[in-house]
Amino acid sequence: MIAQAAPQRRIARFRPEIDAALGEILSGSHYILGPAVERFEAAFAAHEGRSYGVGVGSGTDALALALRGLDVGPGDEVVTAALTFAGTAQAILQVGAVPRFAEVDPWTRCITPETVEAAITPRTAAIVPVHLFGHPSDMEGLTTLARRRGLVVVADCAQSHGARLGDRMLGSYGDAAAYSFYPTKNLGCVGDGGAVLTSDPTLDARLRSLREYGFSDGVRVSRALGFNSRLDAVQAAILTVLLPQLAEQNRHRRNLAASYRRGLAGLAGIGLPPDAEGAVYHQFAITHAARDDLATALGDRGIRTAVHYQPPLHHHPAFRSDGALPVTERLAANLLSLPIQPEVAEGHVAGIVAALAGICGR
Ligand SMILES: Cc1ncc(COP(=O)(O)O)c(C=O)c1O
Structure with a gap:
């Protein structure tokens, strides 16, 4: 796992x-x-x-x-x-x-x-x-x-x-x-x-x-x-x-993100996160229209993912507000965070990419 x-x-x-x-x-x-x-x-x-x-x-x-x-x-x-x-x-x-x-x-x-x-x-x-x-x-x-x-x-x-x-x-x-x-x-x-x-x-x-x-x-x-x-x-x-250790750990996260980016480019239905030189990839969150099915399929292959954040805050009873936020809604429904912490992702990116390629196809 x-x-x-x-x-x-x-x-x-x-x-x-x-x-x-x-x-x-x-x-x-x-x-x-x-x-x-x-x-x-x-x-x-x-x-x-x-x-x-x-x-x-x-x-x-x-x-x-x-x-x-x-x-x-x-x-x-x-x-x-x-x-x-x-x-x-x-x-x-x-x-x-x-x-x-x-x-x-x-x-x-x-x-x-x-x-x-x-x-x-x-x-x-x-x-x-x-x-x-x-x-x-x-x-x-x-x-x-x-x-x-x-x-x-x-x-x-x-x-x-x-x-x-x-x-x-x-x-x-x-x-x-x-x-x-x-x-x-x-x-x-x-x-x-x-x-x-x-x-x-x-x-x-x-x-x-x-x-x-x-x-x-x-x-x-x-x-x-x-x-x-x-x-x-x-x-x-x-x-x-x-x-x-933080600078080195963040560098490591950026390298893992770059490997994901290369491997996932062109996979059907997968949207990649934004790239910025100074980003520190607390999460590497892809998008997919069938996010929950994708998470289940990865879980079946021993790969744990996480959802950040569903429901978005304007749907929490404590913060409820009326304005429509269609981009937020769509992202909340589609985002899936892959393993990116160096301690969990090192040595596993190729396997995770292969699993995603097997599930999504090119
Ligand atoms: C974006 C963001 N804001 C605020 C918090 C709150 O931090 P804490 O859990 O330490 O209260 C967190 C983390 O949990 C967070 O990710």
């Missing part, structure tokens, strides 16, 4: 370094926040081209705290994609705002300046672009639009650790970038974890206060609304071991 994801294999590969790092944490006295978290925050912010990093409890919390830190709240609307994980829109609800879903581009599968503009109303306060499957959204266009319309941008980078847009790190765009370190992410830990990156010292200070009961200046006095959403030292130590 070829798995779709197996984060335990990445942990196993770096187990000696991880064990040593965990040994230090367990013998120390800081299990939540503290020096190990500060080390990781600084290293990750620098890696993604930002000045400040704030480690929090999850990717959803990272989005919600970033929105809150930028004063997005009740009465506001936030434009985002419906073709994403529920956490993106849950974060918007959590701050008391309302998600408004913009259509995605059929090729990049991301929202665009044009589709966002069409979803803006007088209540719109923010844009949350999602770099779906590690493919960069048009951040030049989206940040230009946001400046023109007086909106803030919080990028959902949960699937785009280490991605680039041209020469620039993708995480350096927008007022804030929110990351998840869920175990299966390109950079993942062994529990829940997340981070907000920013270049704004005022936002950095607000986030540090928001994540810890509204405290500030090292004083345990609640000065404002606050939460308990802190990255812990165990996760930070593991992430610090894995961060230097």
Whole structure:
């Protein structure tokens, strides 16, 4: 059986370094926040081209705290994609705002300046672009639009650790970038974890206060609304071991994607994902009109796949909205994620391509 994801294999590969790092944490006295978290925050912010990093409890919390830190709240609307994980829109609800879903581009599968503009109303306060499957959204266009319309941008980078847009790190765009370190992410830990990156010292200070009961200046006095959403030292130590491996792992994903692309070109009914030099292929998601039958046929041949995301968010009871999103609907019905994590896909791409050729024909 070829798995779709197996984060335990990445942990196993770096187990000696991880064990040593965990040994230090367990013998120390800081299990939540503290020096190990500060080390990781600084290293990750620098890696993604930002000045400040704030480690929090999850990717959803990272989005919600970033929105809150930028004063997005009740009465506001936030434009985002419906073709994403529920956490993106849950974060918007959590701050008391309302998600408004913009259509995605059929090729990049991301929202665009044009589709966002069409979803803006007088209540719109923010844009949350999602770099779906590690493919960069048009951040030049989206940040230009946001400046023109007086909106803030919080990028959902949960699937785009280490991605680039041209020469620039993708995480350096927008007022804030929110990351998840869920175990299966390109950079993942062994529990829940997340981070907000920013270049704004005022936002950095607000986030540090928001994540810890509204405290500030090292004083345990609640000065404002606050939460308990802190990255812990165990996760930070593991992430610090894995961060230097991220570039190589992303290169590996790009090579696997290129092999898929060569092998799958011309197979009947299969649509290939967008290609971008700086993409990091969190998923390699093909399209097929009979997606569910294809997934079953691959499963029968021992190849596990995954569906991201069905139903799209505008059909979830929590986020229901009326606007028609035909491109999102079609993609949600047709997308199928093939194994792309180096730990599961290495050595198997040719076999998976052969299985697909056998099922689909040329
Ligand atoms: C695009 C996207 N946004 C948000 C999240 C939420 O992250 P978390 O599960 O860490 O809360 C995830 C991942 O799960 C995600 O893939």
